Amino acid sequence: MNNKISKAVISRLPRYYRYLKELIDQGVERISSEELSRLMKATASQIRQDLNHFGGFGQQGYGYNVKSLYKEIGKILGVEEDHHIIVLGAGNLGRALVKYNGFSEHGFIFCSLFDVDETLCGKSVNGVRIRTISEAEEYVKTHNIDIAALTIPVEKAREMSVLLYQAGIRYFWNFTNIDLQLPEDAIVKDVHLLDSLLELSYRICNEK
């Protein structure tokens, strides 16, 4: 089932997932790749190709059952399992992530915040306790943590990403303005906010 599915395909799965949810909410029971392609502004061909990487979810002459396809993609994306996250940095962004409640319904659980500021230690944000960053290594060694979200300053991020990798973390959600330097088997998902603003800026300046 899973022989080297390209990043492009994987990155489209959450989008399918979103559109299917919407269709469920609208009470749509079945949909053809053709109809879905019109909604999503993709080609029907691509949709069928993408889905067939994971199995034959459709039925000739009928299309796809919305509910069951939604469920299948959810399974593929792993929303049926819990994922434990720690957040490095209890600044504005780190706290905003923890306060947002939209992640939990897909199995993402914030376990702890960590900050260099010791005066924050012991406080809680949305029920999630803040610890000092020096406790982070020990914490991931003694808890079942899947993902580390990094919302700390660049220099601290360099240091902590390596330290957390050594402690066993392999999945990173990186909000810092650098590329993490980690071994090949670390999976880093970057959210480079400044980069995305700069892309907008490029479009503003070059495409009047």
Added chain:
Amino acid sequence: MNNKISKAVISRLPRYYRYLKELIDQGVERISSEELSRLMKATASQIRQDLNHFGGFGQQGYGYNVKSLYKEIGKILGVEEDHHIIVLGAGNLGRALVKYNGFSEHGFIFCSLFDVDETLCGKSVNGVRIRTISEAEEYVKTHNIDIAALTIPVEKAREMSVLLYQAGIRYFWNFTNIDLQLPEDAIVKDVHLLDSLLELSYRICNEK
């Protein structure tokens, strides 16, 4: 100079920009595409191709002057011009964006926050005033706004994106969990946080 440069190329420019900044900070004066490729984990070929879309910044036998290349890419990205941003939604994420001071050095200026909660009206976040969301349309018509950042709930985002488009906004920084439905000439840069978490989740579940 500017005949249809692909999105892939444009999306790499901020990254070049970051690495060049770092090299400047380290006091590096010149760099070859070969050296840079090792740093950035790209091919030297790609770097030379990419840069040559915008002009011959290098010199045979020498390489690229770090400072001047940084400056040139900055110009291309438009960091020498100011960009005015409004933020729809004064929730945790909206406030975090406004409070983060790392954008201003590249010309990004937050002009106003807007929220449905009228009790917030008149307050300020990091010196940026909060207004009621019903004032947003009038505000963009009477001020020089380039970018609208959306950090509001889905239903409100659908409504407000159309309204802002009609008021003249063409550039959107979208943090909501939907794809905006706007005419072709609207440029939307999505920051789909849940999508990126789901990609991580996929990797966790499918690549042990």
Added chain:
DNA sequence: TAGATTGTTAATCGATTAACAATC
């Protein structure tokens, strides 16, 4: 000049789209 490295063309690779036989 010789060496280094670019700018640029050509080759390769991978991803997207088109086409159609299979089948519900």
Added chain:
DNA sequence: TAGATTGTTAATCGATTAACAATC
């Protein structure tokens, strides 16, 4: 069965990489 639409193979397109002549 006939019509619709998938699953899948083949064709196309675009992006990446390799190669090398140009040139500093």
